[in-house]
Amino acid sequence: MSASATAGNMPAPKAKVGSMEKQRRMALWASYIALTFFVIIFLIPPFYMIITSLKTSAEISAQAGNPWIVQNPTFDNYWELMTNAAFQRYFINSVWVTAVTVTLSMTIAILAAFSLSRMGFKGSQVLSTGVFLTYLVPPSLLFIPLFQILGWLGLINSTWALVLLFPTLAVPFCTWIMIGYFSSIPKELDEAALIDGASYPQILIQIFIPVALPGIIAATIFAFTVAWGAFLYPLAYLYSADQATLTVGIVRELIKGDVFAWGMIMAACAMAAAPPIIIYTFLMDYYIAGLTAGATKG
Amino acid sequence: MANVSIRKVVKAYEGDVQAVKGIDLEIIDHEFVVLVGPSGCGKSTTLRMIAGLEEITAGEIWIGGDVVNDVPPRDRDIAMVFQNYALYPHMSVFDNMAFGLKLRKFPKEEIKRRVDEAATMLDIQMLLDRKPKALSGGQRQRVAMGRAVVRNPKVFLFDEPLSNLDAKLRVQMRTEIKKLHQLVPTTTVYVTHDQIEAMTLADRVVVMNHGVIEQVGAPQELYHHPATRFVAGFIGSPAMNFLPCQVVDDGGLKVQLADGTKMAIPAARVDRYGPYKGKKMTLGIRPEHMTETHDSEKPGVQIMNAKVDVVEPMGMETLVHHFVDGVAVCSRIDPNVHTGPGEILPLAIDMNNMHLIEDATNRVV
């Protein structure tokens, strides 16, 4: 290590550089191998989901040969589902509940975040904290009192119940994300707009929303994820098949019948998982940035 | 184009912080006024009250003959340039400059004409399609100025517009701002903490400290005739040296330092300083008035031997730090004079440029 060693023999440090390089390359390869291992483990269920979805019930029940491969791949399960009125119903229910939830949640969150980060009123600090706290209240804590409340409102077994309840799951975190993004917009920007002649609504629509677009994308994805994947509320409050969303429809309705409908069940899972996967494929970076922005600050 | 007048304006933040403590200032049409002062003295607050971004706690602000206290910023017909430029990041340069006009529903052709004109003036025509992110600091600064110019407002407000630029660009942009004002002589209020910027740009400089105005005057006037100890110390770089002293009559009026050194007061000032005999005073003398000795000295020049502590060659001049009567003092000498730490250097003190500050009031007498 000491400098005196280098005085006599020049090649020594060179060899050291070479070994460091080698070490680094080894570490890189080790990382790749380990990552490959984890990716394989992680992808077993989705892989098996797709494999099974391509099998016929006959092939599944025969139990002949390797279950990890398909002998006679077929899209029949997918076709059948697509023409199945019940499945179409679940899909439509999920789509409309999710669309309304996202719109509602984002509207509430953006308005509140704008107010909390820019306008302020007595107690706005308390409200911000309160919003964060409610984010920490899990759905499984309140589903029983909510069951009673929905009963009074006559919303049991109606997808409207979900439209009412899903925002409670999405809004707190969406507001939290949006407050973060809005606060990072320099104060001078709205002041410049104010001087340029913009009103508060104009500042929100023409400056804040476009500038905080990455945050809006992140929050929208969050709201989407919550609404699309929710299981407890639809399971608890929607008991008839025609009101079911995808998750409940698949888990509760499809499983009932023939045991050998697994091909179809897995096809349904794959189709229901496709929208989030597509969205994440394109917008993952925004979502991750939004999730981690608050956490890594400071 | 308009006058701006600030009358007994007070700004108090909650928690009883008085950022501005009742200031008066008349700014006449076409004038370029610079507010200067140390950090936290209330410059920005004053500017932002003119802009309408801060409410005025008490007093009145007039722009062009109207009280604007309750007028929102957009109706005050002012434009502001911010330190961090505050360009809309999602809009092109053109849209940034056009935004205010669009909101005011100007016709498309008029907007285009004005933006092009301003862009030509500021030499940013080729940047009009770019987003702010793709601009250099100086270019952003120009766009921010362009955004102000296109509106053709009654008043320009600048809040430390150059402090985010590197030293070289700052000097260049300073000149550009001056040129711009010559081209478009709009009433301008300009905030900076850099006194050189203040001196070079201003028609009149307003020196603020702790929420009050210390002095208003032309740059040269502030330099030669500071009204208070604060202004005397703030204007000029390196700062004026202050030495505690007394005025004594010892066969002619003299200032006597604490260690007993006496220096004659020039005849022209005897009447002025006579009344302060015996009071606690401070002698103020600028480094440029403490120089190396020449063969022939003017009347009113005192010679003093200084033991050099630190030498700082600056190129066109050399700063010498030494102690007088235990107080650290800086002098400015010819770079050709050779000296080094520990050496004795005879210095000529030009008492014709001395200032005398009364300690009780901190005013220059």
Add this chain to the structure above:
Amino acid sequence: MADGSTMVVGAPAATSPGPRQAGSMKQLARRRSLAALALCSPLILLIVCLKIYPTFYAVFLSMLDRKMNNFVGFDNFAFMISRPSFQLVIFQSVLFAVTAVILKAFLGFVLAHLMHNIRGRNERVWRGLLLVPWVIPLSLSTLTWWWLFDPSYSAFNWTLNMLGFEDIAFLGTVWNARLSVIAVNVWFGAPFFMIMYLAALKSVPEQLYEAASIDGATAVQRLFFITIPMMRNIILITVLYSLIVTFADFDIVRILTNGGPQDGTHLFATYAFVVGIQSGNIPRGATVSLFMFPILAALAFFVLRDVMKRNKEMA
């Protein structure tokens, strides 16, 4: 420094011309905060009606008898806690949450480091692949796991047989089922830890590592003296947050075991569902859910304290 005070017109004198303005300015400020409040009102309404009110209503419900006619105080709580089956729920919930979170945190930490090692080289693709478990709706992937664990068609058991091992009843015995439930939760949650930790790793300035290397720190020392202290905050907050979510988990147990075998895998949420919704005993169901409350509140308190501290540091 009171110099220049002669130029100051004192504030009291200055206020004399402006009582009218002061009034109207206050009005303006009031109008603005009213508008601000109005923008927040949907949020407030939502939180008050559908979060705060139900919480209190749950407390009220938990104090009623089965027919919901009579007020019984804390009898339901006392009854529940005396029941061995519910004690098992408490045990299983704690075991599940703590084990799963520790494993997720550890796996996430390892994955984040691996990702950090290959930074820049197709990082997006690798990250995308690792995030797949987290992206698929949990109920659907759990269903797939169930299919993988299926007693007669398990693909895992087929593979085990191929390798010469016996079948495993993944969901057949209490402890196997518990481990399976934890495994699925770890599979689902580890990617979240990975992205949080990866973000934290990226925010550690490279110079710190360089400085440490120059000071002669080994890789292990760098991990313990730089990486972990710098990530401390994010590790903590992610763990706390995940504890809350895992503790309150519903989907996995509901679909995989529905509490079985022998009620050995019930969590608070699934047990409350069975008691409250399926058996229709609303007060008891509310009671079961409310048992989560003190634990969640304590965890939330720590998260909040951390968040507030950071907000203060940022300001």
